[in-house]
Amino acid sequence: MPKTKELNSLLAFALSLADLSGQAILPHFRAQLTVEDKRPSDWDPVTEGDKAAERAIRAAIEKAYPTHSIIGEEYGEKKGSSAYTWILDPIDGTRAFVIGIPTWTTLIALYRDGKPLLGLMNQPYVGEVFYGSPNGSFMQRGADRRQLKCAAPKPLANALVGTTTPHLYEPPARIENLRKKTRLLRYGGDAYFFSLVAAGHMDIALEAAVQIYDIAALIPIVQGAGGVVGCWDDGDVTQGGNVMVASCQSLFDEAKRAMQLA
Numbered sequence: 001m002p003k004t005k006e007l008n009s010l011l012a013f014a015l016s017l018a019d020l021s022g023q024a025i026l027p028h029f030r031a032q033l034t035v036e037d038k039r040p041s042d043w044d045p046v047t048e049g050d051k052a053a054e055r056a057i058r059a060a061i062e063k064a065y066p067t068h069s070i071i072g073e074e075y076g077e078k079k080g081s082s083a084y085t086w087i088l089d090p091i092d093g094t095r096a097f098v099i100g101i102p103t104w105t106t107l108i109a110l111y112r113d114g115k116p117l118l119g120l121m122n123q124p125y126v127g128e129v130f131y132g133s134p135n136g137s138f139m140q141r142g143a144d145r146r147q148l149k150c151a152a153p154k155p156l157a158n159a160l161v162g163t164t165t166p167h168l169y170e171p172p173a174r175i176e177n178l179r180k181k182t183r184l185l186r187y188g189g190d191a192y193f194f195s196l197v198a199a200g201h202m203d204i205a206l207e208a209a210v211q212i213y214d215i216a217a218l219i220p221i222v223q224g225a226g227g228v229v230g231c232w233d234d235g236d237v238t239q240g241g242n243v244m245v246a247s248c249q250s251l252f253d254e255a256k257r258a259m260q261l262a
Helices: 004-028 048-064 094-098 173-181 192-198 218-224 249-259
Strands: 069-072 076-078 084-092 105-112 115-123 128-133 136-141 144-147 160-163 184-187 204-210 228-231 241-246
Touching: 004 048, 004 084, 004 105, 004 115, 004 128, 048 069, 048 084, 048 094, 084 094, 105 218, 115 192, 115 218, 128 192, 128 218, 136 218, 160 173, 160 192, 173 184, 173 249, 192 204, 192 218, 192 241, 204 249, 218 228, 228 249, 241 249
Parallel strands: 069 084, 160 184, 160 204
Antiparallel strands: 069 076, 084 105, 105 115, 115 128, 128 136, 136 144, 204 241, 228 241
16 A cells, blocks of 8 residues: 555545546536447447546546556556556446436546555536545535445345446346345436445445446445445456445345345
């Protein structure tokens, strides 16, 4: 792990990237958009907001840390010579962005030697940024800054759960089994649900078949708040896959059994 001074410097830089990306994105939100489709078989939209934000973030990283690697959703991978890799999703939840719902976010992560070091989720329209590191997790809104802590342990039957859509889960009985075993299952929150687990408002968040840039930033946020991060099928969550986070280990284990139809 880097020394405290270096870690603080990297975190401050990540927060500056959040501001920079917000400035690039907001002019395109709830405006006239040209929407491209990256995957016609399952509408996967991308806008100039996505592209402008990633270009701005990449340019700032390349100027400040030219030896760092970068992995971004829109412009791919740039290999560097250092132990650090920035992982970027300029707009997570582009479908929400296109229809004007402010649940989209910018995800910025930094890995060191292939392991998550710090992560940040920014929603510039709402004005909230969630971030996590080995020093803990925090939410900042204007001048208000508070430390995040996951909710107290509870049984699965009382859990409040979030995922983006049930249509990603195969077989459909998998997510339906979890719904039946929990108090509430809400849809449509994208990455926001994961940060709300860290904030103690929800107990479980999960997604199916995500890419590394969809989850990398959220791992330090949830872990820094005392939560558990993993895959319900035992994959390597640091690379994406069938990811799930929970407020505690016992709840994660119960939800995992439900997702495995056990």
